[in-house]
Amino acid sequence: MRERPPFKTLFAVPLHCEGCINSVKNALSRVEGILNVNCYLEQQLIEVEGTAAPSKISASLRETGKDCILRGSGSPNSAAVCILEAHAPNLENTVRGLARLVEVGPDFTIVDISLKGLKPGIYQASIQQNGDISRGAASTGGVWEEDTRGNEARGKLGQVQVSNEGSGSIILDASIAIWELIGRSMVISPSAELLHQDDEATLVGVIARSAGVWENDKIVCSCSGKTVWEERVEQTGKGML
Incomplete structure (x- = not known):
């Protein structure tokens, strides 16, 4: 590391x-x-x-x-943010998480994820190919670089443990530059294989540039x-x- x-x-x-x-x-x-x-x-x-x-x-x-x-x-141009929301119908207070991303060196970005209001368990965090969240995670195009890099896809960030109180957090170091992420989406899902557009446990948001x-x-x-x-x-x- x-x-x-x-x-x-x-x-x-x-x-x-x-x-x-x-x-x-x-x-x-x-x-x-x-x-x-x-x-x-x-x-x-x-x-x-x-x-x-x-x-x-x-x-x-x-x-x-x-x-x-x-x-x-x-x-300047080294930070991003992603508001993570549940897209299931008929939910109140859909915001369930926040990811802050800061590039601290060449291809070296800190990914700082905080979650709340989720069922206890292990959740997979990933960067998706595109920023289309019109149908929740189902329209985000799959994990970024999964097709070309297999299990080494840079889009697979890691897992977040959510406690019995419904909160969780993780701080990851990723070999990614901020410019590569702007306009893509982030997904937090209880399943690494299946992403459901109406699953209230799956969170999704678009990665946007933030201020230095x-x-x-x-x-x-x-x-x-x-x-x-x-x-x-x-x-x-x-x-x-």
Whole structure:
């Protein structure tokens, strides 16, 4: 396994005073892989450098009692995100997972997957050939490069263990570049062979490019007029992690 190079991640966090900053720094000091933390009180931003996955940093920040919003990861054109949803009919809060992807070196991408609201068990994570999710996983074209590489297909990412509480997470290192993934889809399925378009245990989403560090300075959405924190409340209400 290759050594993971350090990269930067930027979070918006409600910071009101130096006490908030000290609380955040103390929490992050206990996260393995974090090398440096810079806090910007006026902008209410925290920049973290190291090898720790974004989900680990987010969880540590929330343990302080503060919410956080990821505003960027890695260098320009090196990050992507995938919102994972169930496509079975008549479901509420279909969002069941989130995958964050950060390219930290040549053909070296971290895949950070978090799931919730699923039945316990082992789930297969894979990159699919295309981004057509009109019929759920059934229209995504199969596993990326499976036909040409067989069991070595780069699209087969690995397995995620979902606990009895319905949550699961995994952090994978993949020999993939971000540009190869944009517009494809990701599928999380309880079966590596059969993908069912109406199976509520199968999740699917399109991989989209996301901002690098300091590339996203949006405070208010130009479409809705809502602040990023108002959008955050709305998203969490829909099941977003």
